[in-house]
Amino acid sequence: MKRVVLAAALLAGAGVKAENPGAVLRIVAPTNQSMPLLKMAGVEPVEGLLKDVGEALAGMLGLRPLFIALPSKRAGPAVASGAADLLCYVKPGWLDDTVLWTRPFLVGVGVIAAHPAAPPLTSLHELRNEPLGTVLGYRYPVLDQALMQPMRREDVPDATINLRRLALGRVRYAITDRATLEHFQKDHPDSGLREALEVEHYQLGCALSPERAALLGPLNRAIERLQADGTLKALYDHYR
Template sequence: MLAMTLRYSLLTMLFPTFVSATELRVLVLNGDSMPWAKLENHQLTAGLYFDLGHALAGQMGLQARFILLPRKRLVHALERGDADILCNYLPVWLPGAFDWSTSFIPNAELLISDKQAGKPASLNAFANVRIGTVLGYVYSELDQALGATFVRDDAPSMRNNLLKLAAGRVQHLVINQFELEYQQRQGRLTTPLHPYMVLRSFKGQCAVSRSGKITVKALNQAIAALQSHQVLQRIMGQYR
């Protein structure tokens, strides 16, 4: 037994990926909430990232392992090869030395307003109006349209922003369509709203570490296979 243990330790030292060669290490922001992530005891237990990670890993013959990190450590973890993929981002949101998968998670960035508040008639009319935003997120459309008159009211998460909206602490906020539909479907967003303003439509991608265990080509092949069998469509449909 001692000899086997020593041999195992030596292999681990010489080939650090030997033990987890069958894993797909999926990076997840530890501040995310449903529909993206359900966290229990510092573990990811449900949500779109949970289902998506298992589906992608299974298609590649791997097992998903989820790594939860704060926002400031995401880029570093990918660049170092401490994780393999991080999904549902765009290059403009997460610049760094890694590759990007095909675009495949349909979504839109929306500007919503409480119906009790007057809604500015155009995007330019939101100049110097407080808008609920999430700390650390980039809002390129609002930055370009409003410049220095874009007044952010940052919260740690979208969940906090929705609570602020319900309490009347903010009257306008930016939210993605995927999350808005989920919250309304769950009955968690009951605030009457004006018709929303679409800031932009997009499809989320996965950032792929250049020092990880898979290539962007292999991930794109897995995405295409899951799409052809309607697997990704069924996963996303559970949360919309």
């Protein structure tokens, strides 16, 4: 009963009508993501790699994609409770919640972005006492480990605001994804932002709700098809 109540509350909070969960694939649209991963118009995703991947996977499963807009702090619990079915571009260690995992098929690179006036960096340890631009609800375990202490976070709601604050000089360095930084640089060539240091390469997949465990095998086969037929590469290329 507790799980049902939580699921209903999460769906109501997201402004989503309850539907037959067997007919749709309820995919989390993280509201703190930015292009090229995701662009939102209110609670609806309008473009981005995560929207395209979600729609492709749902189509291969013969399901209708239903996107549920949630901040990252609520995304994991929503999937674990059954309020949502799928959350992509994540990996074990980023979520505390008990979920199932697809095979990894998405790639990313975590980087430190720097303000034009910020000194060059040679190691992550140099950021030990530096305030860092971060996104609310995101985890940065590699950086925490490298600093050997909790980082000095300057949390903001999403990845674009993080880079905007950096461009304004509110912080000298920010943690972001290379694709997000490159997209921002393309849109704001006068910002002068640069990549200062690479943090990690990561292989990412999707977290699946235990309530939809029967979908794990079909999802992995769908992922294999996306990779084999060139669809995934085409989606990545579209946003470069």
